[in-house]
Amino acid sequence: MIWKIFLFLLLGFVSVAGIAFPIVQSPTKWYEFPFIIGLEQNAKIIFFHVPTAWLTVIAFLMSTVFSVQYLRKKNLDYDAKSYAAAQLGMIFCILATVTGSVWSKFAWGSFWSWDPRQTSIFALLLIYGAWFALRSAIESEDKRATLSSVYSIIAFLTVPFFIFIMPRIMTGLHPGSADDTNAGPIVDFKMNPSMQLIFFLSMIGFTILYFWMWNLGYKSIILNEKINKQLTRG
Amino acid sequence: MKSYALFQKDFHSELRTRYAINSLAMFIIVAISVILFSIGNENISPGLTGGLFWVVIFFSAMSGLSRAFVSEEERGTSLTLQLIASPATVFTGKLLFNMILVFLMNIIITLLYSMLFAEFIIQNYLLFFLTFIFGNIGIAISSTLIAAIIAKAGSKGTLYPVLSFPILLPLILTSVQLTSFSIDGIPISEAVFELAIVVCYDIIMISASYMLFDFIWKD
Numbered sequence: 084m085i086w087k088i089f090l091f092l093l094l095g096f097v098s099v100a101g102i103a104f105p106i107v108q109s110p111t112k113w114y115e116f117p118f119i120i121g122l123e124q125n126a127k128i129i130f131f132h133v134p135t136a137w138l139t140v141i142a143f144l145m146s147t148v149f150s151v152q153y154l155r156k157k158n159l160d161y162d163a164k165s166y167a168a169a170q171l172g173m174i175f176c177i178l179a180t181v182t183g184s185v186w187s188k189f190a191w192g193s194f195w196s197w198d199p200r201q202t203s204i205f206a207l208l209l210i211y212g213a214w215f216a217l218r219s220a221i222e223s224e225d226k227r228a229t230l231s232s233v234y235s236i237i238a239f240l241t242v243p244f245f246i247f248i249m250p251r252i253m254t255g256l257h258p259g260s261a262d263d264t265n266a267g268p269i270v271d272f273k274m275n276p277s278m279q280l281i282f283f284l285s286m287i288g289f290t291i292l293y294f295w296m297w298n299l300g301y302k303s304i305i306l307n308e309k310i311n312k313q314l315t316r317g
Numbered sequence: 318m319k320s321y322a323l324f325q326k327d328f329h330s331e332l333r334t335r336y337a338i339n340s341l342a343m344f345i346i347v348a349i350s351v352i353l354f355s356i357g358n359e360n361i362s363p364g365l366t367g368g369l370f371w372v373v374i375f376f377s378a379m380s381g382l383s384r385a386f387v388s389e390e391e392r393g394t395s396l397t398l399q400l401i402a403s404p405a406t407v408f409t410g411k412l413l414f415n416m417i418l419v420f421l422m423n424i425i426i427t428l429l430y431s432m433l434f435a436e437f438i439i440q441n442y443l444l445f446f447l448t449f450i451f452g453n454i455g456i457a458i459s460s461t462l463i464a465a466i467i468a469k470a471g472s473k474g475t476l477y478p479v480l481s482f483p484i485l486l487p488l489i490l491t492s493v494q495l496t497s498f499s500i501d502g503i504p505i506s507e508a509v510f511e512l513a514i515v516v517c518y519d520i521i522m523i524s525a526s527y528m529l530f531d532f533i534w535k536d
Contacts, residue, residue, distance in 0.1 A: 154532050202490075206483055206486050209482060209483040209486075210483040212479070213476075213479045213480045213482070213483055216476060216479055216480075217466070217470060217476065217480060220470050220471065220476055221470050221471065222471075226469060226470075226536075229532055229533070230466050230469055230470055230533065232532070233466060233529045233532055233533055234466060234480065236525070236529060237459075237462065237484055237522075237525055237529065238483060238484060240521055240522070240525055241483065241484055241486065241487050244487035244514070244518065245487065
């Protein structure tokens with residue numbers, strides 16, 4: 084119970100601080116953020132957009148790890164865990180795409196411009212979509228678990244291509260891209276300590292939130308199955 | 318050499334019905350003519366023809382390659398296959414068949430395409446040839462594996478392109494890039510990185526396929 088209050092306070096602080104703290108030319112007080120050329124007021128999205136993108140990848144990784152576990156042990160428990168992670172991954176993937184494209188409307192002038200990051204998040208959305216389509220197509224539980232595990236492993240193998248190759252064959256606009264001159268590696272150089280603090284607090288808060296949600300999702304899948312079995316038996 | 322026997326079986330049954338070959342040939346013609354009609358009298362840039370070339374290849378592959386395992390499930394012969402051959406053998410046989418089909422299909426597409434599109438002029442033939450070879454191998458491997466998943470999922474035909482597209486996306490994006498390089502006449506030494514990506518993709522997918530096919534194939 085205590086950690087839930089702690090999480091509430093943490094995320095509340097991050098939300099208030101991330102939105103309300105002013106961005107000034109030369110920060111002097113602890114609550115002032117620096118002015119980053121090329122990002123300006125838009126920089127504040129980093130506290131909400133980056134954690135969602137991070138959780139998308141974490142959820143995908145967890146889903147794949149549990150898929151491997153399922154194929155090794157053939158225990159449907161792992162399939163439920165993988166499913167719970169993928170469900171959350173889909174939600175965070177949509178959130179990251181939407182927040183990112185709203186931001187890009189103001190920073191780059193259009194909602195979508197096929198930046199490498201946009202291409203890779205789009206591919207991730209497609210993978211999640213295809214994964215759920217595959218799951219909904221199969222009725223037998225064991226078969227569904229096996230085939231979706233196999234698919235999530237193959238899909239995971241394409242991720243390195245999107246991370247390492249897209250930036251190479253396409254020019255990037257996203258902050259932190261290799262050829263990005265005006266708003267380079269933001270986390271290391273452009274942020275002052277207070278901005279970094281809020282950023283990492285936000286990452287920690289969202290990660291805890293994710294694991295809590297994942298645990299709830301997993302439990303609800305297990306309960307759902309139990310109820311279904313009781314209904315069919317009785 | 319069981320996988321070769323399996324390939325021969327597929328080859329002979331294909332020659333008897335000619336279902337895949339006929340539908341593929343018609344599909345290629347339909348796809349290319351749709352593109353020709355939609356272009357009309359517009360002048361299109363050579364770079365665009367390179368991209369459209371891969372659109373035709375992708376959709377033709379999606380229409381023809383799913384048959385590999387679906388036909389076994391439809392005829393109810395997959396259980397027999399499971400008894401007489403190991404999963405790796407079955408996969409090799411099917412992969413061989415799909416590989417031949419992909420190469421045949423894409424040679425026809427390339428010939429038709431270069432005849433019908435005046436703008437599609439390759440300057441660096443060797444680069445285009447290498448892209449063609451490695452791209453086709455990659456398409457054959459990934460689509461064979463997805464075909465196996467589809468067959469076990471109850472032959473859901475519409476699901477096949479949905480599942481294949483994200484897996485083939487890195488390959489197609491890089492191949493489009495390489496094709497536009499070969500149209501622009503960029504020397505191979507400048508395209509080594511992109512070629513290496515395609516080769517890596519082929520190697521990763523073929524090793525993953527052999528590792529994962531066991532789980533798909535055994536009920």
